[in-house]
Amino acid sequence: MNANIVNFVYLLAGVLFILGIKGLTKPKTAVRGNLLSALGMLLAVVVTLLNMNTVDYSYVIAGVVVGSIVGSIMALRIQMTSMPQMVALLNGFGGGASLTIALAEYYAKLGTTPGSFAELLNPVVATSSAFGVGVEGTVALIAIGLTVLIGAVTLTGSLVAFAKLQELMKKSYGLPGGPIGNALFLIASLVAVALVVVDPGNVAAMVTVVVLALLLGLFLVMPIGGADMPVVIALLNSYSGIAAALAGFILGNTVLIIAGSLVGTSGLILTQIMCVAMNRSLANVLFGKMAEGGETIDADEVYAGKVTSAQPDEVAMILETAQRVVIVPGYGMAMAQAQHAVRELADAMEARGIEVEYGIHPVAGRMPGHMNVLLAEAEVPYDKLVEMDRINPTFEDTDVVIVIGANDVTNPMARDVEGSPIYGMPILNVDKAKTVVVIKRSLSPGFAGLPNPLFAMDHTLMVYGDGKKAVIEMTTALNQA
């Protein structure tokens, strides 16, 4: 096929990807946007297949069939509460694909046919001219090296993120050297990339890049805790995009570059949004612990004798007289699978003419937008989900706030106590409401490990127990009243 036609179709695919993301700027146009984007992908794949000259289709078909089956099963069976795991896994596969493409391209250009794994390491006589004329050869080699590096880090990093989110890996392990150890690993991988660029036949150096980068991915994500996962997932998302764009430079393929850079920026912007919402720098999330507080705050001192607990039916009595209620969900709601129960409580309140809205903190849950998807699943209309900046001024006119499974994002110490480890983190000002109801298993601290003075305030009622059960009991009591 004419190369111009192929490139024209790639351009068309790129435009469809852009329109697809543009569609995602409004919930109304989002479904259509996603379909446009999928159409672009189909076009790009079909034209690539048609354009291949002498093709051995067996590997291609085998890969497409296996991939389609696995992908469909994952997508159709996954629960909405497990969406962060799903995205982490998909990120990992994207990184793995870029890694293997770069390796395939490397060995293809070398033209070697190693018969065994041992032969893989044998040096080959080759110059950069095998990869392109003059500067282009060197650039192609740099792109291959970096794609292998980023692809491998994305692969293992995402798998660790998946294991942590799925709670297969509960503890946090890290390289003994901490950030310094990771930096040494990174430098060593970059040196190995440089060796490959200088002497493309140095196959051992290429294998070293692969091994070091796979390990680096493990060590980077292993020390990072659950509540910081939104940042990690967003960052790995951007890596998978950057790896795709780099692969585009290797193959001289325009659509890979357009698509890869769109994904790369998307991930970076989300990372930035998450970091701002936690008032922490990216370096601090990746390498630091939560800042140590000036003095340790004794939980007993905060809570002693000041915490009021209540039963669900008592809460229902307060709700009866309320005019405006705001529900603040957190990861605990996902854990308890309570989103449907919460919707039913909201329905019961609305039936009585109570105005109900949801206040969503940007880092509530384990990935950006996690709460919104869960509540959408429970058929809560999306215009009821109000972001932090818009809901905060309304708390003073709110009769009751129901906090379910959220902790740190409501902690007034972040606003009031200078020197507190979380000072400066933007929070939902739920304590400004007339009554605050907190549904929680116990007074145990959140991810930041801090007591929450909100729980001890005079107008706060603690409802202990399973979130789903407590909410259902409130609904029943409200309906009977």
Next chain:
Amino acid sequence: MDILILLLALFVLSLFLGVELITKVPPTLHTPLMSGTNAVSGITLVGALLAAGNDGSPMLVNMLGFVAVTLATINVVGGYLVTNRMLAMFKRK
């Protein structure tokens, strides 16, 4: 060299376009945005197809290509399907 500069220009312009587009996506749709862009990053499938189907290249290259095609297809199929599933749930009252 000419091609390289063109590709670089495309890359840089796409980055700026990405920033303009993504900053307009509302927080409500951030999860579908992530899974959707994930599917888009499965565009590496195009590169994978080229590697897997290259007749006459060493067996190792085809094998690596097969792995790449499988992983990228999971990304594409899984990503678009799950995004569609999620977006279909977002309804206005």
